Amino acid sequence: xxxxxxxxxxxxxxxxxxxxxxxxxxxxxxxxxxxxxxxxxxxxxxxxxxxxxxxxxxxxxxxxxxxxxxxxxxxxxxxxxxxxxxxxxxxxxxxxxxxxxxxxxxxxxxxxxxxxxxxxxxxxxxxxxxxxxxxxxxxxxxxxxxxxxxxxxxxxxxxxxxxxxxxxxxxxxxxxxxxxxxxxxxxxxxxxxxxxxxxxxxxxxxxxxxxxxxxxxxxxxxxxxxxxxxxxxxxxxxxxxxxxxxxxxxxxxxxxxxxxxxxxxxxxxxxxxxxxxxxxxxxxxxxxxxxxxxxxxxxxxxxxxxxxxxxxxxxxxxxxxxxxxxxxxxxxxxxxxxxxxxxxxxxxxxxxxxxxxxxxxxxxxxxxxxxxxxxxxxxxxxxxxxxxxxxxxxxxxxxxxxxxxxxxxxxxxxxxxxxxxxxx
Amino acid sequence: xxxxxxxxxxxxxxxxxxxxxxxxxxxxxxxxxxxxxxxxxxxxxxxxxxxxxxxxxxxxxxxxxxxxxxxxxxxxxxxxxxxxxxxxxxxxxxxxxxxxxxxxxxxxxxxxxxxxxxxxxxxxxxxxxxxxxxxxxxxxxxxxxxxxxxxxxxxxxxxxxxxxxxxxxxxxxxxxxxxxxxxxxxxxxxxxxxxxxxxxxxxxxxxxxxxxxxxxxxxxxxxxxxxxxxxx
Numbered sequence: 207x208x209x210x211x212x213x214x215x216x217x218x219x220x221x222x223x224x225x226x227x228x229x230x231x232x233x234x235x236x237x238x239x240x241x242x243x244x245x246x247x248x249x250x251x252x253x254x255x256x257x258x259x260x261x262x263x264x265x266x267x268x269x270x271x272x273x274x275x276x277x278x279x280x281x282x283x284x285x286x287x288x289x290x291x292x293x294x295x296x297x298x299x300x301x302x303x304x305x306x307x308x309x310x311x312x313x314x315x316x317x318x319x320x321x322x323x324x325x326x327x328x329x330x331x332x333x334x335x336x337x338x339x340x341x342x343x344x345x346x347x348x349x350x351x352x353x354x355x356x357x358x359x360x361x362x363x364x365x366x367x368x369x370x371x372x373x374x375x376x377x378x379x380x381x382x383x384x385x386x387x388x389x390x391x392x393x394x395x396x397x398x399x400x401x402x403x404x405x406x407x408x409x410x411x412x413x414x415x416x417x418x419x420x421x422x423x424x425x426x427x428x429x430x431x432x433x434x435x436x437x438x439x440x441x442x443x444x445x446x447x448x449x450x451x452x453x454x455x456x457x458x459x460x461x462x463x464x465x466x467x468x469x470x471x472x473x474x475x476x477x478x479x480x481x482x483x484x485x486x487x488x489x490x491x492x493x494x495x496x497x498x499x500x501x502x503x504x505x506x507x508x509x510x511x512x513x514x515x516x517x518x519x520x521x522x523x524x525x526x527x528x529x530x531x532x533x534x535x536x537x538x539x540x541x542x543x544x545x546x547x548x549x550x551x552x553x554x555x556x557x558x559x560x561x562x563x564x565x566x567x568x569x570x571x572x573x574x575x576x577x578x579x580x581x582x583x584x585x586x587x588x589x590x591x592x593x594x595x596x597x598x599x600x601x602x603x604x605x606x607x608x609x610x611x612x613x614x615x616x617x618x619x620x621x622x623x624x625x626x627x628x629x630x
Numbered sequence: 631x632x633x634x635x636x637x638x639x640x641x642x643x644x645x646x647x648x649x650x651x652x653x654x655x656x657x658x659x660x661x662x663x664x665x666x667x668x669x670x671x672x673x674x675x676x677x678x679x680x681x682x683x684x685x686x687x688x689x690x691x692x693x694x695x696x697x698x699x700x701x702x703x704x705x706x707x708x709x710x711x712x713x714x715x716x717x718x719x720x721x722x723x724x725x726x727x728x729x730x731x732x733x734x735x736x737x738x739x740x741x742x743x744x745x746x747x748x749x750x751x752x753x754x755x756x757x758x759x760x761x762x763x764x765x766x767x768x769x770x771x772x773x774x775x776x777x778x779x780x781x782x783x784x785x786x787x788x789x790x791x792x793x794x795x796x797x798x799x800x801x802x803x804x805x806x807x808x809x810x811x812x813x814x815x816x817x818x819x820x821x822x823x824x825x826x827x828x829x830x831x832x833x834x835x836x837x838x839x840x841x842x843x844x845x846x847x848x849x850x851x852x853x854x855x856x857x858x859x860x861x862x
Contacts, residue, residue: 371861568770
């Protein structure tokens with residue numbers, strides 16, 4: 207897969223790279239503004255492994271000076287090769303939330319290159335991450351080298367109001383499904399071992415229609431479901447330059463939650479056997495200092511939930527139990543200061559939607575679209591209920607939610623095995 | 631004279647007997663076909679009910695927007711409606727076949743013309759079923775999309791779209807039935823032309839500021855949200 211594939215103006219691959227102990231992939235497409243810094247920081251991070259380190263630029267056919275910038279930035283500090291990938295056509299209405307069409311192909315190209323070069327460890331980063339520091343590399347790679355972990359999931363430090371889809375659905379459900387407390391399983395970067403690479407490449411999800419948006423989560427679930435050793439690397443804050451117009455909230459939500467529900471369907475045999483959950487070790491310390499809070503308008507989210515209840519009540523009635531509709535009615539009528547969405551109720555709603563997704567109670571894009579106002583209701587309650595809390599309190603709050611998802615898991619399993627019992 | 635009368639009577643009697651003798655097999659065939667069609671219709675209804683029950687047709691019909699079939703008819707459910715329709719179709723078909731067994735010219739021609747019309751009825755039914763399902767799908771897509779764009783009149787919008795699709799479907803079905811083609815096209819043109827003209831006038835003259843503000847709000851709100859809060 208790895209190939210020079212460069213135009214005459216692009217520097218040739220810097221050899222040797224065969225037998226590289228560490229392969230770091232950088233996914234790029236027309237990223238000349240940011241890739242230089244990223245490549246330089248990656249090569250600095252690879253310093254202890256520089257003799258056996260290799261940077262793989264997975265490029266989707268950049269038309270600017272992306273590749274040249276990367277080569278110039280590395281300046282021969284370690285080996286560099288390119289692994290071109292086929293970038294899917296850009297469709298404005300279906301653009302992926304991460305902004306990189308062909309992301310799955312890029313990751314696959316990097317993993318194949320790592321396998322072909324007998325890499326002992328592999329890491330993957332995005333060329334648009336502006337906050338990437340040289341320390342990120344040791345944190346993603348050293349747990350593999352020094353501690354024998356197979357999959358290193360990043361943990362970014364974020365403001366409590368950021369990453370709410372992950373906090374409210376992805377993390378609690380992933381944890382309940384696979385029994386591993388990976389707090390950001392759909393994060394963009396990762397590290398993996400030589401043992402895990404062929405397992406990931408053998409997965410059947412690469413060419414699927416949803417791979418574009420689900421690949422990050424599916425890599426984590428493949429590692430977790432495969433019984434591999436998993437840990438977290440605390441990387442600090444993640445900021446990135448946006449590539450294109452990102453989709454709106456409901457599209458983003460449908461892509462991320464749809465990927466989780468699709469994974470649920472694909473690994474039903476595995477997650478039904480898992481009970482409880484265990485913590486995974488985290489390497490690295492979060493940076494000191496707080497973050498400025500993003501502007502959040504809880505009142506408008508609450509309005510969106512109330513509008514959703516008025517307009518979508520009949521649609522929700524197809525998916526959730528009648529008593530849930532009654533609870534939602536009570537919430538929709540409650541004043542803002544009394545608006546609290548109970549964890550058990552939220553877990554029940556998410557599981558009901560997952561079951562409806564499986565049963566194809568309605569077209570899946572409709573189903574996921576109908577869940578968005580409920581998510582906004584959850585977020586409004588979370589923002590209003592945690593105002594002024596410190597990080598520890600927030601973590602405790604999320605832990606409480608995760609426990610609710612774990613406690614409710616038998617309901618999900620029952621509904622999955624005997625769907626006819628749960629139909630109205 | 632008496633002999634002549636006797637001969638005429640005898641000839642008339644024999645003609646009547648011959649006619650009756652020729653007619654009786656037709657009657658017997660009619661009765662047999664009718665009895666057969668009744669049995670076939672009942673069996674078809676029962677088999678249809680069972681088959682539709684097996685594939686959970688009532689639940690699926692609700693999803694496809696065909697759940698109101700049962701409410702529109704005396705049947706209690708969509709599957710009962712379909713089963714009854716099949717039953718009556720078999721019965722009517724049997725009756726028409728039975729009429730041809732009489733070998734009478736008029737009933738035969740009538741039966742033939744009815745049979746020729748059947749494909750049109752089937753096509754109209756198919757168009758109606760597809761139209762209803764499409765109306766449900768599109769209306770729900772519009773409803774969910776509008777709610778997620780926080781359009782307050784999402785339900786009204788969805789209802790309008792549903793009826794628009796339904797009206798088009800009904801018009802196409804009536805077109806298939808070859809009923810009042812010219813009138814239908816005219817009525818359709820007048821109705822939609824009128825609606826579009828009235829809306830344009832209302833927006834252009836009466837509510838352009840309101841519409842402008844609403845569009846501005848819709849365009850600005852998601853952008854602000856996108857720019858500041860990372861949900862993933």
